[in-house]
Amino acid sequence: MIEHRTLAEIGGVDIGWLKAKHHFAIGQYGNPTHKAVGRLYVWNDDEIAPRAGFSLHPHADVEIITYVREGVITHEDDLGNKGRTKAGDVQVMSAGTGIRHSERNDEETPTRIFQIWIKPNQVGNPPRWSTQPFPRSDRAGRFVPLASGYGAPDALPIRADAEVFGAVLAAGGSIKLELKVGHDAYLVPALGSVLVNGVRVEAREGVALRDEPSLEVEALCDAEMVLVVAANSPTRRQQSGL
Incomplete structure (x- = not known):
């Protein structure tokens, strides 16, 4: 099943310093x-004004992946990471088990x-944070794992039965990805217009694929x-130490 979420259908807020679209x-x-x-339950499309952002606040038991489309985001947390x-x-x-952090422009x-945001498959582990560059040229014409719960080389690790991919595709190009059994997918173009399994999707719109064997993008x-490709049934491991 393919579900196309147009930009007009996606709920949002505008509070001045933050303009957000909530895909879920x-x-x-x-x-x-x-x-x-599947295990994916938040996808926020945020625009943060200059010299503004989210002040120190808590999270627990969630994997949060941030993809920067334009500009720079500055992270600081109570573990001493910045x-x-x-x-x-x-x-x-x-x-x-819990972390307090701020995210600012x-x-x-x-x-x-x-x-x-993706539901984790582990509990009882210490919080952690990391960041990594992913040159767009390395993603030309292919899906590259950016964050992975399956140990993909060069991807940032997450504690979830899911993977986050990035791809850059020139006009007229196409790419296909086989989906793992028991996994669903959600794709958003950051830029450009694409066909996903024949459905036209514009920039910042979303398309969900459930019980599909593969996705093909033109x-x-x-x-x-x-x-994001995420397991569509819960899996949880206790105290894995990872």
């Missing part, structure tokens, strides 16, 4: 018909990010995409 319903936010896709993640790059926070231009113009 969570609490009072988002379109209530937009349910989780770092800047630039456009095209990725940061991962495994909240574990300390620059002079707006920052635009995708923030993705670029109608130069495109940049982020994809």
Whole structure:
């Protein structure tokens, strides 16, 4: 089954310093018909004004992957981590037993990010944070794992039965990815227009694929995409130590 979520259907808020689109319903936010896709349950499309951001706040038992589309995001947490993640790059926070962090745009231009939340398959582990560059040229014409719960080489590790991929596709190009049995997928073009299994998807719109054996993307113009493939049934391991 393929579910196309147009930009007009995706719920959002504008509070001045933050303009957000919520691809999934969570609490009072988002379109209530937009349910989780497997272990994936939050995908926020945020625009953060210059010199603004989220002040120190807590998380626990969630894997948070941030893909920076434009600008820079600065992270700081109560573990002593502090770092800047630039456009095209990725940061991962495994909240574990609990972490307090802030996310700010300390620059002079707006920052635009995708923030993705995935349910973990482990509990009782210490929190951790990391960031890594992913040059767009390395993703040309192929899906590259950016964050992986399956030990993909060069990807940031997450404690989840899921993987986050990035791809860049030139106009007229196509790419195909086989989906693991028991996994569903959600794809959002950061830039450009694409066909996903024959369904046209514009920039910042979403497409969910449930019980599909594969996905095939054709670029109608130069495109940049982020994809999550996540298990569609819960798996949880206690005290794994990873």
